[in-house]
Amino acid sequence: MGLPSWLLSPRLWDFLVDGVVSTLIILTIVWAERKIAARVQMRVGPFHVSPRLGGYLQLVADAIRFVMQEVIITADSYRVLFVALPPLFVALALTPSFLVPLSPHLALLSRPALHYGILMGIAILFYTFIMVVGIGWAVNNRFAYIGAAREALIITAYEIPVATAFADMFMIYKTIDPIEIVAKQMYIVGAIYNPAAFIVYIIGVAMATSRFPFEIADYEGDVATGPYSDFSSIFLALTYAGGIYIALFSYSLLGALVFLGGWAPITPGPWPADIWGNLAAAAFLLFKTFVLMLFFVFLRSVMPVARLDHALSFSWRWVLTLGVIATAIAATEYFVL
Amino acid sequence: MAGQKLGEAIKAVLDVIGLGLKYTIKPERLTIYYPYEAPDYMGRIRGWIGLWTERCTSCMICARICPTNAIKMYLEKNGRRYPGIDYGRCIMCHYCIDACPTYALYPTEIRDFAFYKHEDMIYTPDMMRKPPQVPKLVPEVVKVVHEYRNGKVVKLRVGKLEEPKPLPPAPSVPVVES
Amino acid sequence: MGLKMEQYGLVLKEVEAGPGGKKTLELLFGPQHPSSGHIRFFVEVDGDIIVDIRPDPGFVHRTMEKLGETRHFIMNVPLFERLSLPDAINVTWAYSMAVERMLGYDVSERAEYLRTLFGEMSRISVHLYDLALHAIMIGSSTGFMYGFGLRDLLVNLWAIATGARTTPTWVLPGGVRRAPPKVFYERLAGFLDFLERKMDEFYRLVVKNPVGYYRLKDVGHLSKEEAAAYLATGPGARGSGIDWDARRDMPYGVYKQVEWEVKVHDEGDSLARTLVRIEEVKESAKIIRQLLKIMPMDGPLIGHNAAHKIPPKDREFLNEQVRMSGYYVTTTNLAEGTGLTEGGRGRYFFQVFGSGTERLFRVRISTPSWQNLRAFMKATIGARLMDLPAIYGSFGFFPPEADR
Numbered sequence: 001m002g003l004p005s006w007l008l009s010p011r012l013w014d015f016l017v018d019g020v021v022s023t024l025i026i027l028t029i030v031w032a033e034r035k036i037a038a039r040v041q042m043r044v045g046p047f048h049v050s051p052r053l054g055g056y057l058q059l060v061a062d063a064i065r066f067v068m069q070e071v072i073i074t075a076d077s078y079r080v081l082f083v084a085l086p087p088l089f090v091a092l093a094l095t096p097s098f099l100v101p102l103s104p105h106l107a108l109l110s111r112p113a114l115h116y117g118i119l120m121g122i123a124i125l126f127y128t129f130i131m132v133v134g135i136g137w138a139v140n141n142r143f144a145y146i147g148a149a150r151e152a153l154i155i156t157a158y159e160i161p162v163a164t165a166f167a168d169m170f171m172i173y174k175t176i177d178p179i180e181i182v183a184k185q186m187y188i189v190g191a192i193y194n195p196a197a198f199i200v201y202i203i204g205v206a207m208a209t210s211r212f213p214f215e216i217a218d219y220e221g222d223v224a225t226g227p228y229s230d231f232s233s234i235f236l237a238l239t240y241a242g243g244i245y246i247a248l249f250s251y252s253l254l255g256a257l258v259f260l261g262g263w264a265p266i267t268p269g270p271w272p273a274d275i276w277g278n279l280a281a282a283a284f285l286l287f288k289t290f291v292l293m294l295f296f297v298f299l300r301s302v303m304p305v306a307r308l309d310h311a312l313s314f315s316w317r318w319v320l321t322l323g324v325i326a327t328a329i330a331a332t333e334y335f336v337l
Numbered sequence: 338m339a340g341q342k343l344g345e346a347i348k349a350v351l352d353v354i355g356l357g358l359k360y361t362i363k364p365e366r367l368t369i370y371y372p373y374e375a376p377d378y379m380g381r382i383r384g385w386i387g388l389w390t391e392r393c394t395s396c397m398i399c400a401r402i403c404p405t406n407a408i409k410m411y412l413e414k415n416g417r418r419y420p421g422i423d424y425g426r427c428i429m430c431h432y433c434i435d436a437c438p439t440y441a442l443y444p445t446e447i448r449d450f451a452f453y454k455h456e457d458m459i460y461t462p463d464m465m466r467k468p469p470q471v472p473k474l475v476p477e478v479v480k481v482v483h484e485y486r487n488g489k490v491v492k493l494r495v496g497k498l499e500e501p502k503p504l505p506p507a508p509s510v511p512v513v514e515s
Numbered sequence: 516m517g518l519k520m521e522q523y524g525l526v527l528k529e530v531e532a533g534p535g536g537k538k539t540l541e542l543l544f545g546p547q548h549p550s551s552g553h554i555r556f557f558v559e560v561d562g563d564i565i566v567d568i569r570p571d572p573g574f575v576h577r578t579m580e581k582l583g584e585t586r587h588f589i590m591n592v593p594l595f596e597r598l599s600l601p602d603a604i605n606v607t608w609a610y611s612m613a614v615e616r617m618l619g620y621d622v623s624e625r626a627e628y629l630r631t632l633f634g635e636m637s638r639i640s641v642h643l644y645d646l647a648l649h650a651i652m653i654g655s656s657t658g659f660m661y662g663f664g665l666r667d668l669l670v671n672l673w674a675i676a677t678g679a680r681t682t683p684t685w686v687l688p689g690g691v692r693r694a695p696p697k698v699f700y701e702r703l704a705g706f707l708d709f710l711e712r713k714m715d716e717f718y719r720l721v722v723k724n725p726v727g728y729y730r731l732k733d734v735g736h737l738s739k740e741e742a743a744a745y746l747a748t749g750p751g752a753r754g755s756g757i758d759w760d761a762r763r764d765m766p767y768g769v770y771k772q773v774e775w776e777v778k779v780h781d782e783g784d785s786l787a788r789t790l791v792r793i794e795e796v797k798e799s800a801k802i803i804r805q806l807l808k809i810m811p812m813d814g815p816l817i818g819h820n821a822a823h824k825i826p827p828k829d830r831e832f833l834n835e836q837v838r839m840s841g842y843y844v845t846t847t848n849l850a851e852g853t854g855l856t857e858g859g860r861g862r863y864f865f866q867v868f869g870s871g872t873e874r875l876f877r878v879r880i881s882t883p884s885w886q887n888l889r890a891f892m893k894a895t896i897g898a899r900l901m902d903l904p905a906i907y908g909s910f911g912f913f914p915p916e917a918d919r
Contacts, residue, residue: 043368
C-alpha cells in the first residue's frame with residue numbers, strides 16, 4: 001500500500017484502536033446496563049432519544065449534559081484535590097489498557113517494557129481506587145467521609161485475592177509476558193486451566209469497581225453515593241458515572257488476556273503485512289472484554305447490595321480461601337504441565 | 338446464625354442469575370409508551386369538569402362541598418352566579434358533580450392537561466364548555482389496556498384517543514355514567 | 516477548640532458521648548436523603564455501629580386532625596385518604612366506619628363485600644409499595660421496579676373501578692361510591708395470577724438471594740416483649756410473634772365469611788417482617804379469589820339509612836353510583852364513633868365526635884407508622900450503619916402517614 005510509514009506504525013494504530021473502541025465499548029456498556037436492567041425489570045429503559053437505535057443516543061445526550069452542567073465546588077471541600085483527583089482517576093483507570101498488546105504486533109510498548117505490561121496494569125489499577133479515598137477526603141462531607149473509609153476497607157479486602165488470581169495464572173503460564181500468555185492459551189483458555197482463580201478474579205473485580213452486589217462505598221441506601229456525593233457535572237462523569245466503567249474496562253481487558261485467551265484462536269502475521277489479521281485479533285480481544293463487562297453490569301439487575309462487614313468477611317474468608325485453592329491448583333499445574 | 342447453607346446460597350445465586358438471563362432474553366414488559374400510547378380507563382376515570390350553564394340554578398352546593406375550595410361562583414351578565422373551577426386546586430374528586438342537584442356539571446375523562454401559567458388554570462363559567470386543549474406531542478395516540486391471559490400480561494390496543502370535543506347541548510334527561 | 520472546619524474536616528464534628536464515652540459521629544439522615552423519606556434521623560455512629568438515633572418527624576405534618584374539624588364530614592374523605600395514598604381504602608374505611616357508628620348508619624351487604632375486596636387490594640398495594648421501597652433501600656432496583664410495576668397494574672384496576680388511580684375517594688359513610696364494571700372482576704382475577712407469579716420471583720430475587728438474605732437476617736431484632744411494649748403494629752408486630760390482626764380479632768367487613776389466616780413470624784428481624792408482607796400479599800390474593808366467588812353482583816351500594824337521605828331521582832341508580840347531595844344535607848349527631856381497620860402497615864384508628872352541625876367536633880387519628888417509629892428506633896440501636904435502610908424499610912415507615 002502507498003501509505004507513509006508513520007501511518008502504519010503499530011503504536012499509532014494501537015493507540016487509535018484502544019482509544020476509539022474503548023470509548024465505544026464504555027458507551028455501549030452503560031447503555032447495555034440500563035437496557036438489561038430494564039428488560040429484567042419489566043420496562044423499556046432508554047428509548048425516546050433515538051427510538052430506532054433503542055435509545056443508544058441517550059448516553060450521548062447524558063454525556064453532553066454532564067459536560068454542559070455547571071461545575072459546583074463546595075465551600076468546605078479541599079479545592080485542589082477536588083478538581084485534580086477526578087481526571088487523575090480517569091487517567092489511571094485508562095492507562096492499563098494502553099500497556100497491554102491488542103494483538104501480537106499491535107502494542108504501544110515494545111519488548112522489554114511490554115513484557116511487564118500486565119503487571120504494570122494491575123499495579124496501576126490498584127492505585128486507581130486509592131484516588132476514590134482521596135476524593136472522599138477532598139469532598140469533606142460526612143457521607144463522603146464514610147464512603148471513603150469503606151472504599152479503603154474494600155481495597156484492602158480485594159487487592160490480595162485479585163493479585164493472587166493473576167499470580168496463579170502467571171505461575172501456570174510460567175511467564176508474565178502478555179503475548180506468550182495468549183500463545184499458551186491457544187487451545188484451552190485460562191479460565192479452564194484454573195476456574196478457582198477465574199472466580200476469584202470475577203469477585204475481586206466486582207468489588208474493585210463497585211459492581212453489584214459490592215456497591216458499598218457509594219451505596220445509595222445510607223451514604224448517598226458516598227465519596228461522589230458532592231460531585232456534579234463533568235466530575236461526576238469522570239468518576240461515578242464514567243470513570244468506574246473505564247476502570248472496569250481495564251480490569252476486563254486484563255482479564256480477557258489472562259483468563260479468556262485474549263485473541264487466542266486468531267494468529268495474525270507480522271504487522272504491516274497482515275493489517276486485517278491484527279485488527280481482527282484486536283477486535284476479538286475487545287469483544288471478549290465486552291462480554292466480560294456485560295456480565296459485570298448484568299449483576300446490577302439481579303443483586304441487592306451486600307453489607308460492608310459481610311462483604312469484608314466474605315472476601316477475607318471465602319475469596320481468600322478460594323485464592324489459596326487456586327494457588328494450589330496453579331502449583332500443581334506448574335509441575336505437571 | 339441459622340442462615341442459608343453454602344450449597345443453598347450458591348444455588349440461590351445461580352437461580353437469580355438464571356432468572357435475570359431469562360428476562361434479558363425474553364422480557365415481560367408492562368410499559369405504556371406514553372405520548373404514543375395512553376392507558377384506557379373506559380371513560381370511568383374522573384377528569385376535567387364541564388358545565389352546562391343553562392341547567393345551573395346557582396345553588397352553590399358545588400362550591401360548598403368542594404374539599405379544596407377550588408370552585409368559585411362568578412357573577413355573570415345575566416345577574417346569576419355560575420361555578421368556575423381553579424384547576425390548580427382541584428383534586429378531581431368529583432364531589433361537585435355528584436352533589437349537583439340539576440346535573441349541570443358534567444364529568445369527562447380528560448386527565449392530561451397542563452398549563453403554562455397559573456392564570457390559565459382558573460376556569461371561569463364561560464370556559465367550562467370547551468375542554469382544555471392539550472398540545473399534541475405525536476400525531477396519534479393509541480389507547481391501550483392491560484389484559485391478563487394465562488398469568489401473563491398482554492397489552493391490547495383498543496382504538497385511538499380522540500381530541501377533546503366541546504360539550505354537546507345539555508340533554509334533558511339525567512346523565513349517568515357507566 | 517478554635518479551629519475551622521475547613522482545616523480539620525470532619526474530625527472535629529465528633530462529639531463526646533457521655534463521660535469517658537467514645538467519640539461518635541453524628542449523621543443527618545434525611546429529609547433529603549435518597550432512602551429517608553420525609554423525616555430526619557439524627558444518627559450517632561460509633562465506627563460502624565449506631566449508638567443512638569433520634570427522629571425529627573413533622574416535615575409533612577398537615578394538621579389533618581384540625582382540618583377535619585373545619586369542614587363538612589363528607590369532605591374529610593378525600594382529605595384523610597391523603598394520610599396514606601397507597602392504603603387509601605383502608606384509611607377511608609376506618610373513617611367511614613367511625614362516622615357510621617356516630618350517625619347510626621347501616622352498611623349494605625354489597626358494600627361490605629366491595630369494601631373488603633378493595634381493602635385487600637389496598638393491602639396488596641401498600642405491601643407492594645413497602646416491599647419495593649425496602650428492596651431499593653437494600654440496593655435491589657429490580658425489586659423496586661417489580662413492586663411499583665405490579666402496583667401500577669393494580670392502580671389501573673382501581674382507576675376503572677373507582678375513578679382515580681391513587682386517590683379513589685371511594686368509601687363513603689354507609690357504603691361505597693361507585694360499582695366496579697364487569698371487566699374489573701375479570702381483570703382482577705387475571706391480575707392475581709400474575710401477581711402471585713411475580714411475587715414468587717420477587718422472593719427469589721430479593722429475599723432468597725443470599726446477598727439480600729443476609730442483609731435482612733438477624734438485623735433489627737425486636738423481641739415479642741419489646742414489640743408489645745413499644746406498641747408496634749402490623750408487620751412490625753406480626754414479625755415479632757404477636758398474633759394480632761384487627762381483621763380477625765376485631766371483625767369488620769366480611770372477613771368472617773372467607774377462609775384465611777394471620778401470618779406470624781417469631782424471629783423479629785427484618786427478614787421476618789419482610790416475609791410477613793410477602794405472605795400477606797398471598798393471603799390477600801386468596802381472600803380476593805374467594806370473595807369474587809361469593810360476592811353479590813347487584814344491590815344498593817349504601818345502606819338504608821344513608822340511602823334515605825338521597826333524593827328520589829338519584830336513588831334510582833343507587834346500584835351503580837351514589838350521589839353526594841344526600842350527604843351534603845346530613846349533619847352530625849351529638850355522639851361519637853370509632854372506626855378501626857387493619858391497613859397494610861398496621862391498624863388505623865379513627866375516633867370522631869359529632870357536634871350537631873355539619874362539622875365534626877373532633878377527629879382523632881392513630882396511624883400505624885407513628886406507632887412503629889418507636890419500635891423502629893429500638894430495633895435500630897446497635898445495628899450497623901448499612902443496616903439502617905434494611906431496618907427502616909422493613910417497618911414500612913411512611914412519614915406522611917406518621918406526621919398526619
